[in-house]
Amino acid sequence: MLNVSGDTEFDVFDRNCPGRAVMEHVASRWGVLVLGALLDGTQRFGELRRTVGGVSEKMLAQTLQALERDGLVHREVRPVIPPHVDYSLTDLGVPMAEHIRALYRQIDRSMPEVLVAQGAYDERKAAG
Template sequence: MSEGAQRTQVESDRPYDVFHTDCPARGVVDHVTSRWGIWVLISLRSNDLRFYELRDSIQGISEKMLAQTLRALVQDGLVWREVEPTTPPQVTYGLTEFGQDIGEPLTDLFDRITERLPQQAPQRGDGAPKIEP
């Protein structure tokens, strides 16, 4: 069987192929793996948080980037948003069932990385710690 025919067979078995630019799942993957998306999902893994609590839990994120990231993750169905009609409004965010499902392997990845780092990790030239095999 030729490579092209084999690839066609695999594609017909899967509803989505994220390697194609027009795949609807690709946008979700892009949002989850964006610079801030992964941190939002990890931050919400154990608690629902208000906007400012979430901002404070992710060092380095601006309010603008947090708002944009949350908007995308809510639209993708990974995060829920609840607005309490107070003055000023209090907005709380949490993971949907889909978000929890996606966040679990991200949390595992995060935990594996932090467990493998030495206590006082020597720094590479780019500021990232060296990880020994």
């Protein structure tokens, strides 16, 4: 199947495209934060949970499992007592995380204008 621009065989706009599920994992509320956090290096579950403020244990576990299944995150269990589990980006995950980090930077640069736009919108809504 061709996408809208015709440059790849996958079309995430098609509900049957297998790439759509990957897009949902990567672009989810927690997926973008987990991938961005792991760009800084390997982290254990607890470290990652502290880095990604506000994520529940359950949601972090589900997010990591989905990203691992997609081949973006590597999970390594260290055979010590108690067991340590390390998470890191795979070679496939690094470029996606780099794009996400670029999005973070763009959002950061745009925040002054975004805050002005939000304020103007809120004023219009309150007045009207």
